Amino acid sequence: MAEEAVTSGSRGGYERPLPATDALGILSPVRVAALLVMGGAGVILIAAHMLLPDPTGYGTHEQMFLLPCIFRWATGLPCPFCGMTTAFALLARGKWAAAFGIHVLGPVAYLVAWGVLLAGVVGLVRNRAALPQWLFGQRAGRVILLIILLGWVVNLARVLLRS
Secondary structure, eight states, X not given: OXXXXXXXXXXXXXXXXXXXXXXXXTTOHHHHHHHHHHHHHHHHHHHHHHSOOOTTSSOGGGGGTOOOOHHHHHHSSOOTTTTHHHHHHXXXXXXXXHHHHHOTTHHXXXXXXXXXXXXXXXXXXXXXXXXXXXXXXXXXXXHHHHHXXXXXXXXXXXXXXXX
16 A cells, blocks of 8 residues: 655644655656647647648548548638648648648647647656646637637638638
């Protein structure tokens, strides 16, 4: 049975027990979370490298056995994420201009994925949270949503102006 570490309090009593870990703290929940963050970003970046960009700019995700975009099928217009997988596949091949032409947020999201991967590595090594807590707050969520909506407006304008 694993023993739980305890910390002594300032008044001579004991505080709540800490999770059991080995001497190096390898099994700490923070390290597990950092490993998951790193793994998630790593899988996305590896998939981007393995996929062949669809020449139409849309549909690369179907190589992963995902369904075609229902929104695009129903409206003929791209959804907020249409072209993102193709943009990532292009970026993995160093084609930044082509990726930007497919989805305006593709290069930004690709750099964010690399940053999250790096943050996961740092969190794993330092036994600290990989991502800052403020990232999970309402304000950050609203900003991210606004960026996605603005990117969608730009992509819609590109499609409608080409027609």
